[in-house]
Amino acid sequence: MTAEIKPIHQNGMVDVQNVRKIYRRDSQEITVLNGIDAQVAEGGFFALMGPSGSGKTTLLNLIAGIDRPTSGKVFVAGTDVSQLSEGRLAGWRSVNIGFIFQFYNLIPVLTATENVQLPLLLTRLSKKERRERALMALNIVGLTDRADHYPRQLSGGQEQRVAIARAIVTDPKVLVADEPTGDLDSKSAHEILDLFDALNNDLKKTIVMVTHDPRAAARAKICRHLDKGVMIDSEERELKDGVR
Amino acid sequence: MKFLPLILKHLRHSWIRTTSTILAIVACIFLFCTLQTILVAIDWGLHINNSTRLVVRNGVSLMYYVPITYKEKIRTIPGVKRVSTFNWLLGFFGSDTNPDWTKFFPNHAVDSEEYLAMYPEYILSAAEKQAFLEDRRGCIVGPDTAKKYNWKIGDIFQLRSQIFPEAGPFEFVIEGIYKVDNALYPGTHSGMMLFHYKYLDDAVHGNAQANTLVVEIENPARAGDIAKAIDQMFENSDRPTHTETENAFRAGFISMAGNLTLLLRTIGMAVIFTILLATANTMSMAVRERRKEIAILKTLGFGSGLVMALILIEALFLGASGGALGILLGQMTIKALPNFPMIGDALRQYPNPGLSLAVGAAGIGMAMLMGLAAGFVPALTAYRSRITDMLRTI
Incomplete structure (x- = not known):
């Protein structure tokens, strides 16, 4: 019998409390995150900026439950992710997290619909229900007409839309996006960011996004900077600097 | 099984690798079944003769x-x-x-x-x-x-x-x-x-x-x-003589059947082992090339055990397909062998019961075992791989 893990002192949908992440390479210790605190309210849109190697992706991975902190707590959707076992973490991710990669990461041998259906293979839905849901998700991202196309038959922007459809198909509580516009031209990037706005505003999805692109960050409700594993500013400062 | 289309799509996508792997297993199982059937026939032939009959030959050699x-x-x-x-x-x-x-x-x-x-x-x-x-x-x-x-x-x-x-x-x-x-x-x-x-x-x-x-x-x-x-x-x-039972005479006559059996078995095992290594290498390459996909599946919530199972099932499918085709080819060859020139005449000395159920079952078992053995290390590697490490190499 597995114990139910209940939220403890959680603020918002995502609550990162004094998180440190240290990587060990041989005898060397590299501190990637050093005492990070961050909160994202339910329905929030949080952007994380910073130079390469600042720890952005590491923090995103901790929130998405694909990595564990060395110390500190990460609460997401009511669960202390840092306490879950590997197996339970996988199950938890499939229900609560939608992950969007920079390079889309679609599976090349599957069509758009089949790619979107992948997370649904872990549910009890029938084949017909899985296809219906996948088409619904593709409809949301405006790609119903490309349902049976393979990734090689799609443009970069379209591939990223399919990846977003895959991320939202299980109706997760939190969407995490790692440089979602990093590999796109400005027009496609703009369309993807519009889609993020719609998911956030219309479907009330909580979004955590890592980006280098100030225009992408400008779409977020909160934007914070990381440098050398430390948060160096706050939302107010970003707004004052006119980033939004 | 809902994951089967995913497995089949991969196999179809890399059809050259899939075909060559299956053909390697076909060759292996064909060889195993054919050799084993011949060995069973020889062994049977050695033990069916009437023990009321003795054979007298020249004590020096059958040549005299x-x-x-x-x-x-x-x-x-x-x-x-x-x-x-x-x-x-x-x-x-x-x-x-x-x-x-x-x-x-x-x-x-x-x-x-x-x-x-x-x-x-x-x-x-x-x-x-x-x-x-x-x-x-x-x-x-x-x-x-x-x-x-x-x-x-x-x-x-x-x-x-x-x-x-x-x-x-x-x-x-x-x-x-x-x-x-x-x-x-x-x-x-x-x-x-x-x-x-x-x-x-x-x-x-x-x-x-x-x-x-x-x-x-x-x-x-x-x-x-x-x-x-x-x-x-x-x-x-x-001209001294050497007298022995008909069974013993036949055993000696077919080129020291014991050693022949050992030789055939050794050759068979060497071939099987070689093909196993080749298949394992192919599977490893296939899984290495799919590190990105494994990382994606794990990120989406596929557990490590499930990812490992998918790779093993893929390997098992290759093994079973190769085994089934190998057995079919073996069965056809065994039926046809007695009609081959020269070798057919030699083989007709022995009963030709065709591919026995036991040899067929051993063949398909061996093929599936080969598939599992070939897929085990890559599957274990996929099981152990951390998502963050794999994503970093994409």
């Missing part, structure tokens, strides 16, 4: 003859029921300068009356037997040989002899086509030709001697004693 005078002397030993000569003619179609060995079938000169009495497995009607015994040029042939050459009773053919080239050609009249009853006498050779020793001996002016003498005894329990008595009888002559 046994004096024909020994026949009457052996008859005097208590417990001996019948004695017959058994000589090879090595008869062939074609000319001396251009023999056609592709049409070869075993042909032997025997003391017909005694021999047929000793070998009830060659079933003849009374009329056929009578006609055979009364015709000096008469012969009887097995049903397979008769069918192969479309022979019927009364047909005449000629053979030249490799052993007695100066005496040929020998003309024969088919007086009987013997029947075999594998239920009653399992493993009876169905392609043999037997003719009268007297005909051969006359043709070579009384110098045929005997390649071997077949001795029927009354009590199989006394086989050892009688064999010893025969050899003792001639031990001080210039």
Whole structure:
């Protein structure tokens, strides 16, 4: 019998409390995150900026439950992710997290619909229900007409839309996006960011996004900077600097 | 199974690799099944012979003859029921300068009356037997040989002899086509030709001697004693003998069957091991190329155990497909082997029961085991891989 893990002192949908992440390479210790605190309210849109190697992706991975902190707590959707076992973490991710990669990461041998259906293979839905849901998700991202196309038959922007459809198909509580516009031209990037706005505003999805692109960050409700594993500013400062 | 389309899509996408891997397993299982069936047939052939029959050969080697005078002397030993000569003619179609060995079938000169009495497995009607015994040029042939050459009773053919080239050609009249009853006498050779020793001996002016003498005894329990008595009888002559049961003789005759079996098994295992390594390498490459996909699946919530299972099922599918095709090919080959030139004649000495259920099951089991073994390390690697490490290398 597995114990139910209940939220403890959680603020918002995502609550990162004094998180440190240290990587060990041989005898060397590299501190990637050093005492990070961050909160994202339910329905929030949080952007994380910073130079390469600042720890952005590491923090995103901790929130998405694909990595564990060395110390500190990460609460997401009511669960202390840092306490879950590997197996339970996988199950938890499939229900609560939608992950969007920079390079889309679609599976090349599957069509758009089949790619979107992948997370649904872990549910009890029938084949017909899985296809219906996948088409619904593709409809949301405006790609119903490309349902049976393979990734090689799609443009970069379209591939990223399919990846977003895959991320939202299980109706997760939190969407995490790692440089979602990093590999796109400005027009496609703009369309993807519009889609993020719609998911956030219309479907009330909580979004955590890592980006280098100030225009992408400008779409977020909160934007914070990381440098050398430390948060160096706050939302107010970003707004004052006119980033939004 | 809802994950099956995902597995099949991958296999179809890398169809060259999939096909070559399956073909490697097909070759392996085909070889295993064919060799194993031949080994089973040889082993069976070695143990079905009648233990009331002894074979006397020259004590030095089978290459030397046994004096024909020994026949009457052996008859005097208590417990001996019948004695017959058994000589090879090595008869062939074609000319001396251009023999056609592709049409070869075993042909032997025997003391017909005694021999047929000793070998009830060659079933003849009374009329056929009578006609055979009364015709000096008469012969009887097995049903397979008769069918192969479309022979019927009364047909005449000629053979030249490799052993007695100066005496040929020998003309024969088919007086009987013997029947075999594998239920009653399992493993009876169905392609043999037997003719009268007297005909051969006359043709070579009384110098045929005997390649071997077949001795029927009354009590199989006394086989050892009688064999010893025969050899003792001639031990001080210039042509000592070596007597053994028909089983032991056959084992020695087929090139020391024990070693042959070991050799075939060793070759088979070496091939299987080599193909296993090649398949394992192919699977490893396939999984290494799919690190990105494994990372994606794990990120989406596929557990490590599930990812490992998907890779193992893929490997198992390759193994099962290759195994099934290998068995099918093996079955077809085993059925056809007795009809092959040369090798077919050798194999027809042994029963051809086809691919047995046991060998087939072992083949498919081995194929699936190969698949699992080949997929295990890559699957374990995928199981252990951390998402962040894999994503970093994408």
